[in-house]
Amino acid sequence: MQKTLKKPELLAPAGNLEKLKFAIHYGADAVYIGGKQFGLRSNAGNFTFDEMREGVAFAEKYGSKVYVATNIIAHNENLDGAQEYYKNLYDAGIHAVIVADPALIQACREGAPDLEVHISTQASIANWKTAEFWKNEGIPRVVLAREVSVEEIREIKEKVDVEIEAFIHGAMCISYSGRCVLSNHMTARDANRGGCAQSCRWKYDLFENGVNDDTEVSDESDEMYTMSSQDLSMVEHLPDLIEAGVDSLKIEGRMKSIHYVATVVNVYRKIIDTYFEDPENYQLDQAWIDEIWKAAQRNLTTAFYYNEPTHKDQLYGKPERLPKYDFAGLVLEYDKETQMATIQQRNNFGVGDEVEFFGPNFFHFKQTITELYDEKGEPIDRAKHAMMITKVKVDQPVEYLNMMRKQK
Incomplete structure (x- = not known):
């Protein structure tokens, strides 16, 4: 085990100003939020510039930071006003922006050259050469694709001097780091521009040969089929990510409640602090696992961190009755x-x-x-x-x- 481990940042979601304050109060080192433009959670509360200023002032009082997600895949009509938007974020005191699209990176550099840029998970960074590319472009932090393993993270950190942000808890997209058009096809809501209808979580019947054949494979007694993943949880394995060199441990969930945010942040804060008190003698406490289940909305998985997921990591069949x-x-x-x-x-x-x-x-x-x-x-x-x-x-x-x- 490394002897001089750096204590990672605990990064929490904040869908509105109230959630931001609770996330920080319950132990987050930083929060990520969305503004009124360029973000992938158009249905979250999202922040005005005045709310951002208030959020930044609150965060800095506790030694925390505020990042803004501007991680859409932009079309031509989305580019208008981007430079001014980034300048306004910088003027509001935002510490960094999370970006996927090179056009928006360029807009940020032109509109707010001193505003730090992190590369979003939407960019699907899954190897050290890609991380190195962004490092050479002057990017200090990359958010890895959810499809990487612990061993791959370790190799990236060994070969590239760049900050790594990785998800530790929350919903998993069934497509490759969000590259999905189901929502576009079925509801005309663009998943990659903030409008995902979560079509993969709907329930479906199965048919023999598609839309022109009404021969149904399933019957009324069968559980309807979804294309949805279980949620990610690394509550039992967090030291593996710390020892692999992850710099920022990220919780998903800008749409979740303050109870969810407070509960999950509280657990991971406790795990991180306990580990760093005595890494050599760290032991998992069952109470932390029990606490996570009080906020869980679906069954939990470690996803891609150790093995390729199988059908056991899917939400299929009758769901377990989770405590509510x-x-x-x-x-x-x-x-x-x-x-x-x-x-x-x-x-x-x-x-x-x-x-x-x-x-x-x-x-x-x-x-x-x-x-x-x-x-x-x-x-x-x-x-x-x-x-x-x-x-x-x-x-x-x-x-x-x-x-x-x-x-x-």
Whole structure:
């Protein structure tokens, strides 16, 4: 094992300003966001320039960075205004942009020559010669294709002095790093310009010879077929990527909830910090695995990191029943004298419910709600109204922005 390992950056998704703040509060070293143009998540909240400035100011207060994804594959009509857009990103304080298209790299260099450029996973970088090409073009960081193995990463780092960013958790595209036209064909929404309808995740019947033959292979008792992958998770194998030299460990999910972002970031932050406390004696904690499953929406796989994926890594047949958790409330305040927490309701909860509180640094405890009051201090049985302010008697001290969840 290398003796002088560099602690990697933990990079989290942020679909809007609230998610950005939660990602950083729960331990992200950097976040990546989308603006109103040139990004692949057109349905995410996405940021105005004013929101970017606020996000950058918040991040820098915690020593974190903000990157903007401008990773579409551009057509001619997409190029108008690109130079000005990058200048505005630079003026907003953005630390780097993630780009796939050479035309947009050029636009960035012309509009904001001091703005750092990272090459997106959309560029499908899967070998050291390609990484070397971008290094020679003055690019400091490349985001690898999801199709590379741990051994290939190790070789790239040995042969090229370039920063490597690699995905550790989240959804996998069934096509080669997003190069897909299913969505275009079926919905006229361009997957490579931010409009993916996720057609691979739809359910399909199987037919003998295509559209002109109505001989159906499957029957009503069969599980319908999808073309979808399980989600990536490296929670059990993170030291392998650290020791291979990955500089930035990336979580997918700009469209996910703040509960998902906080939970996943919290787990990987704990793993990274625990590993670097004593690499030689690092041991995986089952509690980290259990915690990841509280945010998981699909079965999990290590994808291409160790072997070529098989049918076992696909979402096929009846899905396993994963435990489902509701983000029930957000802690706004805590009174240590009364042991009462002020909680903003995010999902229905009430007296008699078993809930779990959690927060940064892998803080957790479970309890049953025994006392619940509305904002005026009147006792109530349930918090039924969205975003209502409540008071809850808690068994242990809690802090601002701790979360409360309950199993469905």
